[in-house]
Amino acid sequence: MSKDLQFPIRDNFDKNAHSVNFPIYATTAYRSPEGDHFRYSREMNPTVEELARQMGILENAENTVCFSSGMGAISTVFLSLIRPGDRLVLPVDVFGRTYTFARDFMSKYGIDVKTTDPGTEKVIDAIDGKTRMVFVESVSNPLLRVYDIPRIAEITRQIGAILIVDDTIITPIGQRALELNADLAVNSLSKFIGGHNAAIGGSASGSARMIEEIDALRRSLGASMDPFSAFLFLQGMKTLKIRVETSSQHAAKIAEELMAMDHITRVYYPGISDNEHHDLAKRLLKNYGAVVSFVLDENVEVQKFMSSLEAITPANTMGGVSTLISNPQTMSHRNLSDADRKRIGITPSLMRLSVGIEDPSFVIEDIRDALRKSTIQ
Incomplete structure (x- = not known):
């Protein structure tokens, strides 16, 4: 399939009603043992799973997981993939709540948070052998600085660090960070993906192994998307x-x-x-x-x-x-x-x-x- 996808991607149509739109599964649980794949909607819901499938196609990712908000995605990714003693590098010109979460919360739990002045060169200068994770926005909020993802990715791969890119402002239509060798792409779906300011949600896309680890923590933290929001995002993705x-x-x-x-x-x-x-x-x-x-x-x-x-x-x-x-x-x-x-x-x-x-x-x-x-x- 061409990487320049023309949306909408065909839904996994409901096999019973054959609905044109993927349905909202408004349920807390599923009958067992038939429902072993879907046990409890905090863990997995068919409507949310369909949204994750669509976002995975859009990001050209092995796998995607969806969250109750963009910050739910970012905070769960941070907590899943970094450990006390690791260094997290991020520029100061990321979304304000991302910055304060890293600086004020992650640092309390033994993470060495290194904030840099804005710009690709400042981020690269801050990366060293202690760095475990680098977080940037492909286009920063609100001064719209463009970050050189391939250059940063080259450095992080040399030292085995994880590069996470927030693609919210430019969207995967404007840039697919994973195709530029980022390890993870995160999005606030509440913005351009949804497109109608009607729902709150987030996503993280990357390798199947990394997403499996992130998803396991999501289920425990409870930052799970509800099926009504997933339905609205699926409609937004069509345009x-x-x-x-x-x-x-x-x-x-x-x-x-x-x-x-x-x-x-x-x-x-x-x-x-x-x-x-x-x-x-x-x-x-x-x-x-x-x-x-x-x-x-x-x-x-x-x-x-x-x-x-x-x-x-x-x-x-x-x-x-x-x-x-x-x-x-x-x-x-x-x-x-x-x-x-x-x-x-x-x-x-x-x-x-x-x-x-x-x-x-x-x-x-x-x-x-x-x-x-x-x-x-």
């Missing part, structure tokens, strides 16, 4: 390729327009030709993604700007069919210290725009109107 490619094209247009707008001092988007990560993005990514970040100048009142938007919704998430905007300082990275936000490059006036599938002209005009209403004269 994933169309949504992601459309939103990415719109994001590129919006980024160019933002660069020419008054009262915007900087635009972060790897598809812009003079972006510092553009050449790497051009080489590694199949599209530049649907997220654009930008900085308002000092004359714009941030909260008034957000409240003045009419077509764009301020919300602490991304990846839906409608365009959303967030202020990382007060939203996704609010739990970080001022010093850590400064290391990342997050300022009070930084905005993160998750571009939807609407006509981009409506988004552009909404930003212009909000700037007019919120700029101090």
Whole structure:
């Protein structure tokens, strides 16, 4: 089968009712001994298993396991594969909750957590013989730095360390980390995979051996996805390729327009030709993604700007069919210290725009109107 898959992948149709959509198995348990494969839904559920199968195909992975959230996936992966005394390397510009979990929780249990300044070179410089695990985002949240996964993977493989890549922002449509020699790919399914801001979930994909170890801990920790959420994600995956490619094209247009707008001092988007990560993005990514970040100048009142938007919704998430905007300082990275936000490059006036599938002209005009209403004269 071609690696450039055209979704939807055909469902494993229900053999009794022959339903077009894979059904929701709303049950806690299954009759034995017929149900030996499915015993208890915290451990395994047919709807969730179908989602894992589909995600495995999408990631081109041997196996996939799904979780109740993206953080459920990340925390279970960390706890499964790293031991007291091991070193975990990750840059500071990962999702805020990932960073605080590693720094504040994992370090309590004897893990040597080494955080680095942003960038591929900083991560590579921090990797040494003590390193057991490296965690990066293929495209970082929220400043959209592109990480050189093949280079990092070359180093980790030389020393026998595990490379985990969070592909949430670029999605497996834009990059398959496993094909670039990462050991595991994790995703927050709540974002672009689901696509409608209707369900919370996460996934981890990789070798059958590694996923088996992760899944065993998932069953004990209880970070299991419910079948209703799995059903919603299966529906979202049917339009994933169309949504992601459309939103990415719109994001590129919006980024160019933002660069020419008054009262915007900087635009972060790897598809812009003079972006510092553009050449790497051009080489590694199949599209530049649907997220654009930008900085308002000092004359714009941030909260008034957000409240003045009419077509764009301020919300602490991304990846839906409608365009959303967030202020990382007060939203996704609010739990970080001022010093850590400064290391990342997050300022009070930084905005993160998750571009939807609407006509981009409506988004552009909404930003212009909000700037007019919120700029101090």
